[in-house]
Amino acid sequence: MSNDSCNLPLDTDTFGLTCIYGLIFSLGLPSNLLSLWGLYHLGRSGGGGCQLVYILNLLLSDLLQLLTLPLWILYLQGAHSWPYGQLTCELVGYVFYVNVYASVMFLCLIALDRCLAIVYPLSSRRVRTVRVAAVCGVAVWTLTFLFCLSGLLPSVFDSDRLLCLEQYPVSPGYARFKITTVALGFLLPCTILGYTSAHIGVTLRRSPSLSDHERRKIVGILVVITVNFIVVFGPYHLVGGYRFVSLLLTDEPCGLERSIFLTYRLCYGLTSLNTLLDPLFYIFLCADARLELQRSLPCLGRGQNTGLSNCHYSYGRGQQKQTKSLKDQVENIEEG
Template sequence: MNTTNTSNCGIDFKPGSNQLMTIYIIVFVVGLIVNLITLGPIIQQVRGHNVLGVYLLNLSISDLLYTLTMPLWIHYYHNNHVWTLGRPACLIAGFLFYSNMYVSIGLLCCISVDRCLAVKYPLHAKVFRKCRYACVLSAVVVLVVMGTHAVAAWLNYDLKAQVGCYENYPLTIHVARVNLIRVAFGFLVPLLLLTFCYFKIFQGVQRSIGVEDRWKRKVKLLSIAVIVIFSFCFAPYHIILLLRTAVFYQDQANSCPFENQVYHYFTVSLAMSILNSVVDPILYVLLSNGVKEDMKNMARFPFRRKRQLGSRTFSILSTMLSQNPGSTIR
């Protein structure tokens, strides 16, 4: 079927498809391996009633669901943006892909707020930093994000009309409205929240007399890395999404020329956003010295249940609740 007609602004989907497939294949393989490897230590944290472990477990599950949709999109790009797996499968794949992207963002915000409270208000926050509250908050994030995407998909999606899958060229008025919500509450607000939280975290560590300079530098690098990686993965996609929406609102009848100009940049930015599913576990888990020890222990004793495994995991910030932070940060 021809996918370069007026119904999709005359965009030629073929150039760049091989590069997109390559990126998605790499992310699928690496993301699946990394998330599965880190799942064990995270589960140990949950068993040890670690609040951060609850958020990370939900984040890992979200990233795994996100990653498992990759083969469907690889098939889609290989088939020159023609969806041949049935419209219900397209609806489910797109729903899981986009909703889990924003579930991940929401959980990253939860982790950042939790770390900020642990550092700035260790005594007062201890009352609220319980596993049951983390479970409830994680559930709220999942329900709000998935509920919003379910309603949006139900109102806009036609099970029979489209050749492609979740590609609207030009935009419709409904999709444009949803895009504004996604940019505002799915990117800008989380970015501001992450920046504020990690600024407060670094500020709190800097003022702590008991923390050694090398650990202060480590926390600073971690804080900067979170913001940089978040911006790298999600900023290009949401900026172009906002531009597309702004041009559509300016001249709804003649937005196709702009869609043609930015299409390939937009697909590259979307590919950049999926890198987050690989970076999440590396950033929040593998940068901690304790998790490496946990993995070694799990490799040595794969059939033994040891609650002490994971006790040092994620200790860069979480152990600052101790009375002597200088001796407990690992």
């Protein structure tokens, strides 16, 4: 069945996605650049450890994804017609999808690293090193690229209608690939984030050296990050899962595509919100990174303490000049 036979209202998503992409790009680009600048100076000062490696990779994936958004805006304004050729469409499409799922994997690595640092602070020291983090980073980029390449290669560009990353209706092979991305790119990470948050929460409740305020603060950040992941990636993967499973079972794929087109496209656009929210949750909530930004960029102000005396969640080792970190407190509990 050809794309023309579905007769989809391709222009209905233009306004909504243009607004979403424009807002995310205009706010996300400066926030990611500021975050990278702060992390660069934090690394030069010797802070961060393996968490610095994971967060740098996370922000890099966000930044690369952000840089594709102006092309998607032009694509939408051109009535879903890609004027830059097949090679450019494939390149931009791969960059977009690879960085979406690479960022998901780095979120999971950050959560697992925090779980090891808080729950098993002594026994996990040998695996929580910069070298291991660098190897994990290379592995994530390689596996994500190969996975997306295998699924997107035959389905990126429609030379007849100049559609980029769109098929109506999709081929059975592409539908099965997208169902796999729902399982590996959303359900599995959701399980990892939920498990690590619950495990950390139990450990914090058993720690007698932490005040109720400190416990609520750390657990609150964990909950916000998990909810953020579900809100940003959940609609796209759940609606997509329904769409692609139904397409494999239905005898009228075009009717299904027409009924779900706008909802699916808007959920697809919302996945880019992670590029705006990642710097907020992982950098601007971290006092160490904020202090480095304030030192390197005096115009941002100095000496402002917003209540997070250490980056308990984002980093395993706070600055020694600040108050004792959660990791040290848990180590003292285990040793004493």
